[in-house]
Amino acid sequence: MFSKFNLNEGIRAGLWESAVLFTQKMFGKIHEVDAPKNIINATSIGAPSRQGQSEYIDIIIDLEQAPAARAFELGSGIHSDSGETYEIHPKNVSHLAFMWDKVDASTPPGRKFRGISNETGKAIFTYVDHPGVKSRPYIKPTMKDTKDEIVKIIGTQFTFSMKTHKVEIIE
Numbered sequence: 001m002f003s004k005f006n007l008n009e010g011i012r013a014g015l016w017e018s019a020v021l022f023t024q025k026m027f028g029k030i031h032e033v034d035a036p037k038n039i040i041n042a043t044s045i046g047a048p049s050r051q052g053q054s055e056y057i058d059i060i061i062d063l064e065q066a067p068a069a070r071a072f073e074l075g076s077g078i079h080s081d082s083g084e085t086y087e088i089h090p091k092n093v094s095h096l097a098f099m100w101d102k103v104d105a106s107t108p109p110g111r112k113f114r115g116i117s118n119e120t121g122k123a124i125f126t127y128v129d130h131p132g133v134k135s136r137p138y139i140k141p142t143m144k145d146t147k148d149e150i151v152k153i154i155g156t157q158f159t160f161s162m163k164t165h166k167v168e169i170i171e
Contacts, residue, residue, distance in 0.1 A: 010161020012048035014154035042066035077132015085129035
């Protein structure tokens with residue numbers, strides 16, 4: 001004879017409550033570090049799930065909706081692990097044009113720099129090398145700030161589940 005507990009409900013309730021807490025705290029951190037606000041709208045919480053013996057819940061940031069989310073968490077360009085600039089090409093026009101004091105009419109044109117506009121005086125480029133952005137983490141600090149509270153939430157829900165679930169005796 002042995003008894004069987006179904007504790008998944010308590011664990012899943014704890015995971016959901018923890019994910020809601022985490023995202024709320026993360027949204028506050030996004031405001032605090034002045035990261036793009038579209039990260040908030042691009043964030044969703046998945047359903048609690050089970051894989052093997054593990055219960056988990058996904059907190060998802062859709063990088064199509066918030067493409068800068070990763071760069072603000074980890075840094076990009078020269079401020080990232082690669083340490084290199086990255087090219088930015090125009091999307092809806094053939095060239096980029098802006099005032100830039102590093103070039104003038106005597107600067108020879110090349111693959112990137114095309115020349116100076118006679119009409120506007122702006123430098124014309126086929127692409128620019130962007131240095132990237134320094135990281136302004138919002139996920140890792142939220143993990144650190146909520147870790148103890150999340151452990152407490154999941155523990156409380158698990159304990160509640162043990163106290164309130166019926167035990168099935170199998171002979």
